[in-house]
Amino acid sequence: MSDKPTYMDCWHFIAPLIPVNTDYTMDIYIMVFNALKEAEKKRIAEKKGGRKATHDT
Structure with a gap:
């Protein structure tokens, strides 16, 4: 367990x-559960360096 929540x-x-x-x-x-679950998935993906673009610019 990390010191950061x-x-x-x-x-x-x-x-x-x-x-x-x-x-x-x-x-x-x-809705709160789903929002926090998605945020956790994004946090893990960013931590692994596999950040995906959410839109084209």
Whole structure:
């Protein structure tokens, strides 16, 4: 484990704080998870030096 938190470390911290008692809050829970999961994938790819272009310039 690194001394710097990862996006998934943040997820494990914040997930219990999100109420999931309605469809609306369940959607928020899922959206936050997916956003942090994607951010973690990008962080790992950039760390490996395999950064992909997101658009053509």
